[in-house]
Amino acid sequence: MNPDILRERQNATFDIEKLTNILDGGAERTNRRREIREVLVLNDPDFDYGTPTSLPTMILKLREYGISDPVEINWYKSMYWGTGREALGLHYVMFLPTLYTQCDSEQFNKWVPLIIGTYAQTEMGHGTHLRGLETTATFDPATQEFVMHSPTVTSIKWWPGGRNPLFLPLIFLSIPLSASLFDLFLSGFALPTCSGIVIGDIGPKFGFDAVDNGYLKLEHVRIPRENMLMKYAQVKPDGSYVKPLSSKLTYGTMVFIRSLIVGNAGIVLSQCCTIAIRYSAVRHQSEIRAGEAEPQILDYQTQQHKLFPLLATAYAFLFAGQYMIDTYNRISGDINQGDLSEMPELHALSAGLKAFTTWTANTGIEVCRMSCGGHGYSRSSALPDIYVEFTPSCTYEGENTVMMLQTARFLMKSYRQVQAGQQLSGAVSYLNKVHHRVMAPQAVSSQLDLNLNTLVDLYEIRAAMLVELAAQSIQQESARGKCQEDSWNNSTIDLVRASDAHCHYMVLKMFRDKVDQIEDPGVHSVMSTLAHLYAIHGMGNFTGDFLQAGVLTGAQVPSVSKCLKGLLAEVRPSAVLLVDAFDHHDKMLNSVLGRHDGNVYEAMFEWARSSPLNRTEVHESFHKHLKPLQAKL
Ligand SMILES: CC/C=C\C/C=C\C/C=C\C/C=C\C/C=C\C/C=C\CCC(=O)SCCNC(=O)CCNC(=O)[C@H](O)C(C)(C)COP(=O)(O)OP(=O)(O)OC[C@H]1O[C@@H](n2cnc3c(N)ncnc32)[C@H](O)[C@@H]1OP(=O)(O)O
Numbered sequence: 345m346n347p348d349i350l351r352e353r354q355n356a357t358f359d360i361e362k363l364t365n366i367l368d369g370g371a372e373r374t375n376r377r378r379e380i381r382e383v384l385v386l387n388d389p390d391f392d393y394g395t396p397t398s399l400p401t402m403i404l405k406l407r408e409y410g411i412s413d414p415v416e417i418n419w420y421k422s423m424y425w426g427t428g429r430e431a432l433g434l435h436y437v438m439f440l441p442t443l444y445t446q447c448d449s450e451q452f453n454k455w456v457p458l459i460i461g462t463y464a465q466t467e468m469g470h471g472t473h474l475r476g477l478e479t480t481a482t483f484d485p486a487t488q489e490f491v492m493h494s495p496t497v498t499s500i501k502w503w504p505g506g507r508n509p510l511f512l513p514l515i516f517l518s519i520p521l522s523a524s525l526f527d528l529f530l531s532g533f534a535l536p537t538c539s540g541i542v543i544g545d546i547g548p549k550f551g552f553d554a555v556d557n558g559y560l561k562l563e564h565v566r567i568p569r570e571n572m573l574m575k576y577a578q579v580k581p582d583g584s585y586v587k588p589l590s591s592k593l594t595y596g597t598m599v600f601i602r603s604l605i606v607g608n609a610g611i612v613l614s615q616c617c618t619i620a621i622r623y624s625a626v627r628h629q630s631e632i633r634a635g636e637a638e639p640q641i642l643d644y645q646t647q648q649h650k651l652f653p654l655l656a657t658a659y660a661f662l663f664a665g666q667y668m669i670d671t672y673n674r675i676s677g678d679i680n681q682g683d684l685s686e687m688p689e690l691h692a693l694s695a696g697l698k699a700f701t702t703w704t705a706n707t708g709i710e711v712c713r714m715s716c717g718g719h720g721y722s723r724s725s726a727l728p729d730i731y732v733e734f735t736p737s738c739t740y741e742g743e744n745t746v747m748m749l750q751t752a753r754f755l756m757k758s759y760r761q762v763q764a765g766q767q768l769s770g771a772v773s774y775l776n777k778v779h780h781r782v783m784a785p786q787a788v789s790s791q792l793d794l795n796l797n798t799l800v801d802l803y804e805i806r807a808a809m810l811v812e813l814a815a816q817s818i819q820q821e822s823a824r825g826k827c828q829e830d831s832w833n834n835s836t837i838d839l840v841r842a843s844d845a846h847c848h849y850m851v852l853k854m855f856r857d858k859v860d861q862i863e864d865p866g867v868h869s870v871m872s873t874l875a876h877l878y879a880i881h882g883m884g885n886f887t888g889d890f891l892q893a894g895v896l897t898g899a900q901v902p903s904v905s906k907c908l909k910g911l912l913a914e915v916r917p918s919a920v921l922l923v924d925a926f927d928h929h930d931k932m933l934n935s936v937l938g939r940h941d942g943n944v945y946e947a948m949f950e951w952a953r954s955s956p957l958n959r960t961e962v963h964e965s966f967h968k969h970l971k972p973l974q975a976k977l
């Protein structure tokens with residue numbers, strides 16, 4: 345083991361295993377995760393690490409081991425495929441969940457155990473604006489079939505992931521009988537027997553190469569009436585249409601995956617922090633004091649400023665992911681029982697946190713890569729691949745700006761309710777104080793109060809202030825004679841800013857609440873430091889907001905920076921131990937820089953030598969191209 349890494353792991357001030365247990369949701373979950381990793385994957389003789397041919401093996405193994413819990417599926421898949429994506433991601437996170445949530449019982453029993461499928465909602469002309477989708481589904485009572493059709497070039501289904509050329513069960517979103525509603529259809533197509541279907545691949549992408557995203561053009565293709573997913577809406581044999589309790593129930597799968605993406609952003613950021621911080625502990629470069637040995641780059645304050653707030657953010661997002669999926673499970677359970685009262689709040693929370701966490705993690709991955717210098721740019725670091733696979737999450741499952749505006753829609757509605765004298769509950773209850781001016785900026789002391797509860801209150805006031813400013817912008821636009829829609833559009837910069845601040849407050853509050861639950865003194869102490877760092881770093885990035893909210897004075901601004909530097913120094917001794925607690929296996933990270941043993945240089949040389957380009961001392965291209973050319977010169 346590298347001596348630097350060895351030294352970093354001495355004198356731990358907290359129990360790493362206990363922190364790993366907290367991240368997993370308990371010691372039993374940690375044990376189960378490791379059992380899946382060590383026993384069911386790494387020690388499985390059939391396991392042929394991450395090669396395409398092992399995809400069928402993976403599916404059969406999941407069934408053999410009876411792994412059906414979504415999180416356990418993800419543990420198995422992420423160990424099997426490491427930080428890459430595999431072709432069936434969409435099947436597990438969208439196709440199956442749609443069948444689970446939108447099929448009636450007869451359809452469920454008929455389809456769920458048998459098929460692998462994709463999710464074809466986006467069209468060439470519309471991805472965000474679902475009410476603009478053009479694919480039609482017209483019911484033919486004479487044959488009891490739906491006629492599926494792509495009327496325009498922009499209606500061609502574009503992007504369905506995991507398009508399998510052999511058979512194509514897919515979930516459709518189409519405009520059926522009543523144009524304002526959408527319904528879901530299972531195609532049940534078996535190619536090439538179905539005429540009227542034109543499919544293909546949309547071509548090379550930025551990345552996401554393990555997933556073959558396709559296109560699908562339908563020319564009056566007929567599917568049985570029973571292929572409409574009929575849990576919430578039905579078309580009867582006589583053609584009569586039974587509307588769902590809410591047209592938004594059709595959007596349920598997107599809310600599910602957005603909820604998952606919150607935690608996934610935390611996982612991906614924790615992977616990158618593991619790589620960058622372990623590497624920074626073994627990389628020596630330049631000098632701090634002339635004549636002395638080159639220091640670990642982790643001892644440079646700028647390197648700490650790059651990485652430690654991201655480390656705190658990774659923990660924050662992992663805890664937010666736990667809160668999000670627990671909230672999703674609770675509210676979707678109520679929806680399943682017909683209680684849709686919290687569906688708007690679930691949509692607003694999942695949409696906002698999905699955008700907030702993916703935007704932040706997306707930027708953070710690049711900071712981690714650049715903090716590793718040239719070796720960070722090498723594929724051996726795994727950081728370029730992680731970035732390329734993660735960055736579309738800012739676009740898919742709801743483009744981030746649009747998602748932030750959906751959250752803003754809920755915030756504006758809530759603000760109006762407070763203005764009308766209503767008492768709010770839930771995540772927006774802090775807006776009640778705005779109306780009663782309880783949010784009046786606190787008389788802040790000359791010294792910045794570092795108590796975590798105080799910091800949460802300051803973020804709450806900042807969010808409330810920005811919500812009120814956005815609402816006032818809309819009101820001012822209306823007062824200038826703009827229609828409601830133009831008033832909204834002319835305020836969308838303010839609205840996104842308000843949603844971002846609302847999500848930032850929510851994430852810090854979740855982090856604080858999680859820290860409050862930690863009983864072990866050592867773990868509580870280090871987590872409390874990270875939560876402070878997360879809050880102070882955000883205050884440094886958005887100082888203007890806190891000044892504008894009147895909760896920070898100009899005289900206090902220097903103390904924010906001073907406090908930040910102190911927290912960076914406080915985290916330094918525990919940095920490697922804090923990434924060890926994420927418990928990412930070397931095989932899964934697949935990173936020369938992030939190895940647990942820190943033996944980077946030897947591994948990097950072996951990695952380079954294993955390249956096909958180095959299979960021979962002199963590359964064949966010399967003999968084939970250069971030597972003949974030289975002979976002619
Ligand atoms: C099993 C898994 C196991 C483990 C996995 C674990 C980890 C894995 C984690 C992550 C996986 C990694 C990667 C992800 C995997 C796959 C991703 C790959 C590919 C991506 C696939 C796709 O992208 S599928 C297509 C996605 N498309 C979208 O998201 C479309 C976005 N657009 C919309 O959602 C809507 O058009 C809209 C919301 C923008 C607008 O809708 P609409 O116009 O109908 O509504 P209005 O704006 O007019 O608002 C009207 C009112 O409706 C409310 N509303 C809107 N949406 C919802 C909703 N979903 N729920 C509830 N309410 C909703 C809105 O709030 C308005 O209400 P008012 O009261 O204000 O009127």
Ligand SMILES: Cc1cc2nc3c(=O)[nH]c(=O)nc-3n(C[C@H](O)[C@H](O)[C@H](O)COP(=O)(O)OP(=O)(O)OC[C@H]3O[C@@H](n4cnc5c(N)ncnc54)[C@H](O)[C@@H]3O)c2cc1C
Pocket residue numbers: 434463464465466469470471472473502503504505552557736739740741742743744745746749
């Ligand atoms: C890797 C990847 C995999 C995908 N897999 C699938 C899949 O399997 N199945 C599937 O159905 N889809 C899939 N998609 C498609 C994806 O869901 C859409 O690309 C996504 O929903 C964004 O829609 P869009 O492409 O129409 O972007 P647009 O909405 O056209 O976005 C372009 C710009 O317009 C802005 N904009 C749009 N509407 C508004 C508004 N109301 N207010 C302000 N600004 C706005 C956006 O902010 C953005 O800046 C995938 C996409 C990617 C990148």
